[in-house]
Amino acid sequence: MAAARVEFAQHGFAGTTLRSIAARAGVDPALIHHYFGTKMGLFQAVLALGVDPTRQALPAMLDGPREEAGQRIVRTFLTMYEDPQFREPVLAVMRTAMTSREVAALAASFLQDTMLRGLVTLAVGPDPARQVALAMTHLMGTVLGRHVLGLAALQGEVDALVDELAPVVQRYLDGAHRDVTGPVGS
Amino acid sequence: MAAARVEFAQHGFAGTTLRSIAARAGVDPALIHHYFGTKMGLFQAVLALGVDPTRQALPAMLDGPREEAGQRIVRTFLTMYEDPQFREPVLAVMRTAMTSREVAALAASFLQDTMLRGLVTLAVGPDPARQVALAMTHLMGTVLGRHVLGLAALQGEVDALVDELAPVVQRYLDGAHRDVTGPVGS
Numbered sequence: 001m002a003a004a005r006v007e008f009a010q011h012g013f014a015g016t017t018l019r020s021i022a023a024r025a026g027v028d029p030a031l032i033h034h035y036f037g038t039k040m041g042l043f044q045a046v047l048a049l050g051v052d053p054t055r056q057a058l059p060a061m062l063d064g065p066r067e068e069a070g071q072r073i074v075r076t077f078l079t080m081y082e083d084p085q086f087r088e089p090v091l092a093v094m095r096t097a098m099t100s101r102e103v104a105a106l107a108a109s110f111l112q113d114t115m116l117r118g119l120v121t122l123a124v125g126p127d128p129a130r131q132v133a134l135a136m137t138h139l140m141g142t143v144l145g146r147h148v149l150g151l152a153a154l155q156g157e158v159d160a161l162v163d164e165l166a167p168v169v170q171r172y173l174d175g176a177h178r179d180v181t182g183p184v185g186s
Numbered sequence: 187m188a189a190a191r192v193e194f195a196q197h198g199f200a201g202t203t204l205r206s207i208a209a210r211a212g213v214d215p216a217l218i219h220h221y222f223g224t225k226m227g228l229f230q231a232v233l234a235l236g237v238d239p240t241r242q243a244l245p246a247m248l249d250g251p252r253e254e255a256g257q258r259i260v261r262t263f264l265t266m267y268e269d270p271q272f273r274e275p276v277l278a279v280m281r282t283a284m285t286s287r288e289v290a291a292l293a294a295s296f297l298q299d300t301m302l303r304g305l306v307t308l309a310v311g312p313d314p315a316r317q318v319a320l321a322m323t324h325l326m327g328t329v330l331g332r333h334v335l336g337l338a339a340l341q342g343e344v345d346a347l348v349d350e351l352a353p354v355v356q357r358y359l360d361g362a363h364r365d366v367t368g369p370v371g372s
Contacts, residue, residue: 095281098277104334107335112337129338136331137330138327138328140327142327149294150291151297154319154320154323164363170366179353
């Protein structure tokens with residue numbers, strides 16, 4: 001576990017192999033495989049995450065027309081966070097990330113190498129990686145406001161939030177977020 | 187301090203008076219005034235916040251045409267968080283809010299009674315309080331991604347982020363965030 005933490009922190013999730021962790025720990029890779037299964041299993045153990053936050057979410061977000069990706073991403077993301085069994089361990093990692101640069105780097109590399117990289121094909125425009133990051137951190141902020149701060153203004157049905165956020169996320173994916181529509185009323 | 191914590195947690199920032207805290211603590215309100223100055227001073231002490239995160243920000247966000255509020259809000263908010271002297275204590279409160287329901291309630295009531303309520307006049311549309319909450323939690327997510335997770339895709343000049351986020355925040359304030367513009371490319 002200590003060896004894994006160092007390797008993941010130094011090389012990120014994608015840049016780390018079970019082999020390099022095994023080498024650092026002075027054990028056979030098969031031993032790691034035996035106890036933790038996959039690299040993801042070991043990573044979850046290192047972050048004390050009881051769930052793989054992307055295994056089901058990513059296909060649900062990717063599978064369908066690109067023009068409706070905003071809708072799928074927002075619904076899938078917000079629905080996951082309605083479940084305390086999912087939400088609490090993820091928020092625990094976020095909390096630790098706020099204290100520890102090492103955990104922050106791990107969480108960032110995980111987010112980068114799974115969710116953000118996985119969704120980047122849905123974005124068109126000048127900087128797809130940035131567009132996806134803007135969209136997903138927007139949704140993280142929504143979760144923070146709804147579930148951590150419990151802001152009254154962000155309670156109510158998930159469906160309502162999906163209706164409000166999906167067009168915004170879609171606009172980020174389309175690279176159309178800078179387009180200024182005329183102000184409504186004033 | 188203990189009395190203040192209980193009163194703020196039970197009645198929120200706006201619903202708490204120095205008088206009620208003094209009554210709970212069994213002291214004269216003048217004594218609190220002597221040591222902590224205003225209610226805000228006491229609140230900052232309770233949250234161990236070294237700064238008042240809204241005193242300068244709110245006027246800077248409010249002062250100007252409503253049609254440019256998105257620009258002012260995003261620039262002011264992101265610029266504040268560039269300064270570690272401001273950022274670190276606020277993130278410390280956020281971190282604690284993730285562990286303690288009491289601190290979360292305090293932070294939420296503070297955010298509600300200062301920033302969110304202060305900006306609500308800038309929003310037009312079906313639910314101004316919600317529109318402001320969506321906009322501000324979006325920016326909190328950006329700060330989380332940029333400063334806590336240190337996502338590579340969200341680094342670079344603040345000016346660039348302002349250009350990208352201001353139209354989105356403006357659209358929330360205008361109640362135009364649900365409007366779907368045609369997808370660009372595909």
